Amino acid sequence: MATDWEDRLAKWRDELQLFAQLEDTPWVSLAQAEAETGVSRSALRSWYRNGEIQSRLVDGPNGPQRLVPLEAVVERAARSxxxxxxxxxxxxxxxxxxxxxxxxxxxxxxxxxxxxxxxx
Missing domain, CATH: 1.20.5 (Single alpha-helices involved in coiled-coils or other helix-helix interfaces)
Known part of the structure; x- marks a missing residue:
């Protein structure tokens, strides 16, 4: 059981690294974006729902996970x-x-x- 969980978590981390390599900017979870920029999750949700930043839904270890490009969050926060x-x-x-x-x-x-x- 623990091995299955660890495999899923490792696969998810590998997918995140692949996204970052393909796009020259890291895509991070809302929690990580909040921690690194100080922008609240509710603001992040508002921004992607209003089309102010991109987002994507990927399979995470606990189900679907929302990712946002960290650089776009930093740029949008600078305009706030x-x-x-x-x-x-x-x-x-x-x-x-x-x-x-x-x-x-x-x-x-x-x-x-x-x-x-x-x-x-």
Whole structure:
């Protein structure tokens, strides 16, 4: 039983690699596209249903699986104002965290200096 499952999974992976080789761009599952680009599955579904990106249905290890070209997802995400705003907020948040860490480091240095000056 486990061998049958492993054979099906290996065959499916081989088919995905063949798609990527034939088309110069990897076709990935919705889960992988979401993980690599940060685009939600619902947005991906909307995009392929509206014809904004291509998709194909292939036999997967658990039944039919939807694949999308990763490059097309990246290009479409770059044109999305909502996704761009979210990315900008994340960068802004990262910058704020970096600034706060720097300020905490400065405060720790000042506190250490004050502790050295004051007698016990």
């Amino acid at each position: 104002p909502r996704i761009q705003r979210r990315a900008e907020r994340e960068v802004s948040l990262e910058a704020q965290v970096t600034l706060l860490r720097h300020r905490v480091d400065q405060l720790e240095l000042r506190l250490a200096a004050l502790e050295r000056r004051s007698p016990p």
